[in-house]
Each structure stands twice: as C-alpha cells, then as structure tokens.
Amino acid sequence: MTAVSAQLMSLETMNQGKIAFVRFYAYLGLIAGLAGLAYFGPGGYGGETDLLLFLSLDGISWGGIGAVAGLAVGAAISMLKPEWSDSKSASNLVPWLDGALLMILLAAVMALFEPNQALISYENQANLISGRIVMTMNMLFLFSAVSYIAYLFAPAAFIGQLATWSAWAGVYAGGSALLLRWYESYLISEEIGHAPVSNLYEVFILLFCITSIIYLGMERRYQAKALGAFVMTLVSAGVFFGIWLDSVGQGDIKPLVPALQSYWMKIHVPMNFIGYGSFAVACGAGTAYLFRHWLEGRGGYTRLLELFPTLDQLDQLAYKAVAIGFPAFTLATILGAAWAAEAWGGYWSWDPKETWALIVWLVYGAYLHARISHGWHGKTLAWWAVAAFLVTLFCFIGVNMYLSGLHSYGQLA
Amino acid sequence: MRNTATDIKSAILRLGSMSLAIVLLSVLALASIIGTVLIQNQEQADYLTQFGPLWYAVFKALGLFDMYHNWWFLSLLGFLMLSLSVCLWRHVPRMFKDMRNRKVIIADKSLQRFHHLHHWRLPGVSIEAIRAHIDAQLTGWKLQTAEKSGRTYIRADKGRYHKWGYILVHSAILVILTGGLMSVLLGLRGNMSVPEGASEKTIHFLKGSDMVSLDMPFEIRCNDFFIDFYASGQPKEFRSNLTIIDDGKEVLTADIIVNEPLFYKDVYIYQASFGDGGSDIRMKLFHMDGSQRTTTLKSNVYETYTDQKTGISLEFTNFSPFNIENMAAPGQPKQFQNLGPAVEFIVRGPGLKPVKIKSFMNPLIVNGENNGSFMLISLTGNASDYQPFYLGMDLTNPKEWQLFHAFNKRVTSNPESNDPQASLKAFRHALSEVYGNQKPEQIQILGGHIMQGMRALSNLPWPFIPVLEDYDQIYYTGLQLSSDPGMDVVWIGSTILMLGLCIMFYMPHRKVWLVLDPGDKDIRVSFGGMTNRNRLGFEREFHGLLTGLEQAFESATEKRSPA
Numbered sequence A: 001m002t003a004v005s006a007q008l009m010s011l012e013t014m015n016q017g018k019i020a021f022v023r024f025y026a027y028l029g030l031i032a033g034l035a036g037l038a039y040f041g042p043g044g045y046g047g048e049t050d051l052l053l054f055l056s057l058d059g060i061s062w063g064g065i066g067a068v069a070g071l072a073v074g075a076a077i078s079m080l081k082p083e084w085s086d087s088k089s090a091s092n093l094v095p096w097l098d099g100a101l102l103m104i105l106l107a108a109v110m111a112l113f114e115p116n117q118a119l120i121s122y123e124n125q126a127n128l129i130s131g132r133i134v135m136t137m138n139m140l141f142l143f144s145a146v147s148y149i150a151y152l153f154a155p156a157a158f159i160g161q162l163a164t165w166s167a168w169a170g171v172y173a174g175g176s177a178l179l180l181r182w183y184e185s186y187l188i189s190e191e192i193g194h195a196p197v198s199n200l201y202e203v204f205i206l207l208f209c210i211t212s213i214i215y216l217g218m219e220r221r222y223q224a225k226a227l228g229a230f231v232m233t234l235v236s237a238g239v240f241f242g243i244w245l246d247s248v249g250q251g252d253i254k255p256l257v258p259a260l261q262s263y264w265m266k267i268h269v270p271m272n273f274i275g276y277g278s279f280a281v282a283c284g285a286g287t288a289y290l291f292r293h294w295l296e297g298r299g300g301y302t303r304l305l306e307l308f309p310t311l312d313q314l315d316q317l318a319y320k321a322v323a324i325g326f327p328a329f330t331l332a333t334i335l336g337a338a339w340a341a342e343a344w345g346g347y348w349s350w351d352p353k354e355t356w357a358l359i360v361w362l363v364y365g366a367y368l369h370a371r372i373s374h375g376w377h378g379k380t381l382a383w384w385a386v387a388a389f390l391v392t393l394f395c396f397i398g399v400n401m402y403l404s405g406l407h408s409y410g411q412l413a
Numbered sequence B: 001m002r003n004t005a006t007d008i009k010s011a012i013l014r015l016g017s018m019s020l021a022i023v024l025l026s027v028l029a030l031a032s033i034i035g036t037v038l039i040q041n042q043e044q045a046d047y048l049t050q051f052g053p054l055w056y057a058v059f060k061a062l063g064l065f066d067m068y069h070n071w072w073f074l075s076l077l078g079f080l081m082l083s084l085s086v087c088l089w090r091h092v093p094r095m096f097k098d099m100r101n102r103k104v105i106i107a108d109k110s111l112q113r114f115h116h117l118h119h120w121r122l123p124g125v126s127i128e129a130i131r132a133h134i135d136a137q138l139t140g141w142k143l144q145t146a147e148k149s150g151r152t153y154i155r156a157d158k159g160r161y162h163k164w165g166y167i168l169v170h171s172a173i174l175v176i177l178t179g180g181l182m183s184v185l186l187g188l189r190g191n192m193s194v195p196e197g198a199s200e201k202t203i204h205f206l207k208g209s210d211m212v213s214l215d216m217p218f219e220i221r222c223n224d225f226f227i228d229f230y231a232s233g234q235p236k237e238f239r240s241n242l243t244i245i246d247d248g249k250e251v252l253t254a255d256i257i258v259n260e261p262l263f264y265k266d267v268y269i270y271q272a273s274f275g276d277g278g279s280d281i282r283m284k285l286f287h288m289d290g291s292q293r294t295t296t297l298k299s300n301v302y303e304t305y306t307d308q309k310t311g312i313s314l315e316f317t318n319f320s321p322f323n324i325e326n327m328a329a330p331g332q333p334k335q336f337q338n339l340g341p342a343v344e345f346i347v348r349g350p351g352l353k354p355v356k357i358k359s360f361m362n363p364l365i366v367n368g369e370n371n372g373s374f375m376l377i378s379l380t381g382n383a384s385d386y387q388p389f390y391l392g393m394d395l396t397n398p399k400e401w402q403l404f405h406a407f408n409k410r411v412t413s414n415p416e417s418n419d420p421q422a423s424l425k426a427f428r429h430a431l432s433e434v435y436g437n438q439k440p441e442q443i444q445i446l447g448g449h450i451m452q453g454m455r456a457l458s459n460l461p462w463p464f465i466p467v468l469e470d471y472d473q474i475y476y477t478g479l480q481l482s483s484d485p486g487m488d489v490v491w492i493g494s495t496i497l498m499l500g501l502c503i504m505f506y507m508p509h510r511k512v513w514l515v516l517d518p519g520d521k522d523i524r525v526s527f528g529g530m531t532n533r534n535r536l537g538f539e540r541e542f543h544g545l546l547t548g549l550e551q552a553f554e555s556a557t558e559k560r561s562p563a
C-alpha cells in the first residue's frame, strides 16, 4: 500500500463512524451558535451587517461555544448510544460541511491579499481580489469541460482525474470568491455590504458552483464520468456569459435597493439556484441519454459507449437530479411567496418571474408524472428534461431580458 | 340505465387519471405564459391601439387582458382541484390498506420477478444463527417474520409510509388552491397616497378593468417621509412615519420601511412607493427685457402658473432635492456628485413649442470651478432627451446678473462690439461699474460666464429665465394595504407540500425479503429486494446488505466447517 492510498484510507475513516458523527454535531453547534447570536445576541439581527457580526469577537465566542457544546453533545451521544453514531446522515453530510469550512478558510486567506483600505473605492473595483479569483474559476471550469470531453476520446484515467479535480478546484475558487466578495462589499463601505446573491453576475457564479457540486456528487456516487462532458459544457457556456456580463460593467458590487434589503434574499435566492443547478444537471443527463441513443442507433463506437452509463442509468440520473431540484425549487418558490407577502403585501402577484417559476414547476411536475405513468419511455423523457431546462433558462434569464415586472431589479443593462 | 351509471362512474374515474394530470399541468403552464407576454391590466385604450379593433375584441372576449382571473383560467384551476380530489379519492383507500397490512409470505413467482435477487446455500448452520446475522445486518429496517410449510419468511421495510408522501403532496395542492380562492374572494388589496401632514382613508384598486375605491375603517396620517441615499445616488431606504387614527383617536404611531410593514386590525400596511406631494416651489424669474428686473413666483408641484401679461405658463411636474449624477467621462472611473435640488416643469406659451425643463437651484461646480447656472432642456418632453443648457452666469450671485447688463448695455451701444479689444474695454468698464474698487478674484472665469451668458440668452425664446430659488419639500408616501384571510391557509398548505415532497423523494419505500428454506444438507437462503423510487440508490443499498450478509454467512459457515 502506498503512502498516498494509506492517506486516502485515513481520509475515508475521517468521514465515518464516531469521528464523523462528533464532528457533525460540532458543526451543528457552530451553526446554532451563530444563529443564536443573530437572533438573541446583544445587537439582535443586524439586517445587512450580519457578516460583520459573525466576524466580530461576539461571533467568534458564540460560534465557538456552540461548536464546543455541539462537540460535547455529539461525544455524549456516541458514548451512550454507540449505534446512533453509525448514522448515515452524519457521514453523508459531514464532507459537505468540511468543504464549506475549507471554502471559508480559503476566502479568509485570500482576504489577506486585499489592497490597503485606502485604495478600495466604490468607483473603481478593479483592484479587488475576488475578480481575479472568479477569473481563475472561469479558467478552471473551461479547462475541466475540455478535459471531460478529451476523456471521452482518450479515456486515460489521469485525464479523467484532471477533469474532476479541476472542476472541484473551480467550485472552491467560485465559492471562496463569492465569500470574499461578500467581505469586500463591506470593505467598500459598511452601508453597501450585502450577501453576494443580489445580481445576475453573482448568482451566475453561484449557479456554476451548485451545478458542478451536484454533478460531482453524482459522479462520485454513480461513476458517471461521461456525464461530465455534458454538464461541464453547459457550465462553460454560462462562464462565457458571465465574462460578458462583467465586461459590460454588471460585475461591480452595487448597493442594495430597498426591496432587496431582507434576510429573505439570502434564503430565497440560493434555494432557487439549487433548483436551477439540479435542472441543469438533469438537462446534461438528458443530453447524454440522447447522445448515447444516437450512437447506439448508428452502431459501432463500442469504445466510446463503454465509458457511458447505460441508457437506464442515464434516465435514472436525470430523475435523480430532478428529485433534488424539484423539492428545492418548490421550497424556493414558497420562500419567495413568503418574502412577497412580507414586502409587497401579497404572496402571489402573477408577476412574470413568479409566473415563470410556476411554469417551470408545472413542467417538472408533469415530467415526474410522466415518469410514473406507463407508456413513457426514456427518450421522450430525456427530451423533456432538455426542453424543461430551456424553460428554466427562460425563467432565469429570459424574464429579466424580455419581460418587465416587479423582479426587474435583475434587469440586464 | 346501468350503462349510463357505469359510464358516469368511469368518466369520473378518468378525471383522476395520471394522463389527465399531465395534460392539465401542461395546459396550465402554456396558459400561464400568455399573461407574462401580454402585459396585464393596462389601460383599455392602450390595448386598442396596440392590437387594432379586431384583435382587441378577440383578446378581450378571451379575457387575456386579465388573464389570471378570467373564467377559463379559473375553470382550469377548478378542474385541477376536481381532478386532484378524484385522484385522491381513488388512490387513498387502497394506499391506507396497503400500509396497514403487509404480506410477509411471498410467492416464489413474485420473488423471482425482483430486480435484485440472490441465493445462498449454507451448510451446517442453524436457522437461529442465520436469523441472528440477518437481524444484525438489517438494523434500522422494520422486520416481520412468518412461517409457512417449514419455510421462514422475513420481510424488512424501510420508508413504509412512503405513500403518505403522495397523499400529503396532492392534498397540499388542494389546500393551497383553496387558500388562493379565499384570498381572491375574501382578501383585500389596494393603494393609497398620503401627502406628508395629511391623512387618508380610502384605498383604490383595480377590479376587472375599472378602478374602484373603498373606505377603510381607520385613517392613516403620514407625519413624515424620508429617503436616504447611498453615496452613489441609489436610494437606500424609504421610510414613512405613520399615525393610525381610529374613531378620531390616534391609536398608533410607527415607522414603516420596505420589507417591514405595519399591522393593524388585520390589515398590513406596506411602503410601496412615494412621490412629490405638492412641494412648495419658489422660482426667480430673470426678465430679459434689459431692465435687470427679477420677480419671484410661488407655486406648487402639480400646479400651473400662468403669466398674465405674456400668456406663458409653467406646469410644475416634479421636484427632487438630490440629483446625484456620474460626472466622469465615459470609460473613466465613476465620480458621483450631488447637483442639488431641481424642479421640473413644462413651459408653454402662445407661438412656443412646449419644452420640458429641469432647473437646478445651484450653479454647476466641477472640480471646484463654478461653471455658472444651468438647466436641462428636453425638446421632446421625454426625460431621456434632456440636454444640458449652460446659462453662463451664476444667477445665484446678483452681481453677475448686474455685470451681464452693464456689459450688455455697453456692447450693444457700441456698434464695433465684435472687436475683441473693444469688448475687453467694455468688460473692464462694466466690472468697475458693478464692483467698484473691490475687484472680484477670478476675473477670467467671470469673463467666461458673461460671454457664455451673451451667447446662451440670445437663444432662449422666453421673455424670462425661470430659476429655482427656494422650496419646501412635501412628499407623499404610497402605501399598499392588504388583508388576506387565505394567506395562512396557503402557508399551511405549503408546509404540508414540503413535508410530502420530502417523504416522496427522500424516503422511498424499500422492501427486502429473506426466505429461509431448510433442506437436508443445507439451508437455502433467498434474498430479494425492490423499491418504488431511486433505483440507483437502492442498488447501492442492496449491494451493501448483500456483501454484509455474504461476509456474515461466510464466517458462520467457516466457523462450522473445520469441525
């Protein structure tokens, strides 16, 4: 056994049994501590200054106490009820939380390289670090897409590894760039500071990361590497759009209009993008299905086909992605309705964005029914997954470009 | 007779079919698109000009201008409710029955059909030992055992209540639609505008294509309205200080901002918009008849001042105390500057083309240099067509107005005024006439002002220049009032929906069977499994159980066999 694989082994055990269980509780404690600070802390919920609150001494002590308390609870439970510590949910969730923590640490390290406060201004944001990290993310995602495609034609294990690792690196670059951007918004001015989910540019980065994470999770569980060529190509198309957005000045940090100054924004928007991201992966799986189907129809291509999951697996993967996206999107819509009820006085106004969200929801609802009822085959549903994603895209971008309404703060220039 | 009865029954049952559900969901999706493409609830006249009389009549008959409240869209929703009810009625009893009694004994034929099936032959192990291993492997599964003709059947379930997911999701949609219906029938939503210092009782809302009004059981007074701006000029906060007056008594005073409404007597009061509530405006008119005369004019936003002598009128349309603009050249880093208060008005007069003007109170100061008074003029009346018009002189400084006249008088009285030498001389004389011995600083700039003034003023078609002199700003706050008894029903429905979806997607029903069939030499063990959702996940799970059992059985037989 080589040293590397021994190390990998020990990483595996880190995510199992007691270690994972106790760590999971520590994370829960940390989150509970910060939530407690936000709601019951001395200053109370500080509206848009929450990031500063979490980074303050108060944040460190509340979060720290929470984490230690969580650790203690986890340890106690795993002693008293050892069989509970085999819980699947802890070992499934802990790697994600580790990843989040790593992202935060990365962002913290990058923050050390920010220019001197005196050089930071709203008018000229070119010297901020996050822009460069986003560019790195763009390059990593593009590189990953190219590698995944190359892998289809030259299926060497190392090319596959390269593709996967660059996609992961892209996720970490994107995630930490967003966190850094959040911090930078406060550096520019405390009154401007806000979570980086307020305009099209920011949510695009979020979308790339979420789409990639969902895909990479599937790749790990179901050995579906060929799918990467399709999903990461979609992401790359988005990357070009993001670069264009930045070039026309949409990439700047801008202050929040009053309508967006609400904690709902931080819940509603990311939840929506879990939905969109899953639907993008479903679209990738649908395209892969159609591609494989076409290849099979033409005959030959055995080497290429060997790399692909079977048609049935692709069909199942698309369903899996929708199964993640549909509840998330439903929840996001409900949260949006709750926000609308609080901000506009009605939970539903038939505003174009809302209506298109409903359309997206109905289309995927029909997809789910079509799966269960008889007589619908993989190919129709694969087309459906692709078409439904086009509807989703219209809901996401088209509405902002072509239709007016209450959500028009997302308007393109 | 019987035939019609069964026909009706089958028709009703068909209402609850899945194909109908797919069609209904798709048709609703398509219908919803219409209302997002066709802007809803505009003025009828606008629609008429947009579509022409024929299509206007067709669209109106189809109710497309109020798409989401027309009879056929509502019927579609009603049909969905009906279909859901039939669907629930058809499926729920069977599901309950299935969930209650679960067959443990399974026919061989059914077992053979399972996707996942494995057999072992285990020699020299007791049934009890095997059972112990099975129990150890299947922790977390609900186990049931039965025996029949010497065989032991073990059934293990996970997610047994999966069908509740279906029941909850579909009833939740019924609940949400019911809540929506309650909102439409019993809810109330309308707008009111309250100028600062005034109070208001009536709300206005659109009913079909007509505006209707309704008196609320209380009055709202707006004590104050504030806007706070970011340094870049975007609004940061809109805040109204309101007092509720109920039955002549002041019961409650509070601030509201966007996203933080006020709640009183089942009515939510939201900050929705704002505007000028008729600010007091004082304009200074600089008469251009050579008399150096200035007069003042007092008016209010939304009012029109008409000059009796000339027939020229100023219709004041808006006032804004802050006008923050990016002064940087295109491509340069932005440079925001507050240009100060400005009033907008439309000038009309006999023989004059109406123009829209935005007149600033302060001179334009760029990089510390005073560039004189200025205004924006739009010949089309659209704000997007505003062009800057530099008056040259700083009209807030009375000396410059005097200087202009002193200079003008000399130049016009002198026919050789085009000669730069002569102009310079005239300017010097004018300077000493106005300023005496105390010469101003920056004479160069002052000269520039006056020259620009000479050029600019000759282009103005009006007998006077209207410049904003003073103001007393009054805002109105735009409030939205709503009360919605259906809202809580919708939230309850939403919660049930989420709960149901989680069960439906994340707790699939998984069943495995172990059949132990003791023979002469060994025990035959059959292990089969199936699920109704998430086959990929189940494959892994089944495989995990399989390897676990395999290892357990192997070690059990190994322990025995050496003996």
Ligand code: HEM
Pocket: A365, A368, A369, A371, A372, B015, B016, B017, B018, B020, B021, B024, B025, B080, B083, B084, B087, B091, B166, B169, B170, B173, B504, B505, B533
């Ligand atoms: C807005 C309306 C509806 C929504 C959002 C909805 C949602 C869903 C969802 C998410 C599933 C689960 C799919 C899966 O497990 O993959 C489902 C299953 C099902 N739906 Fe609907 N549904 C709606 C309307 C209807 C209607 C109108 C009918 C009947 C006419 C219906 C009949 C069924 C049936 C029979 C199942 C399968 C249940 C099972 O065997 O697990 N649904 N529905």
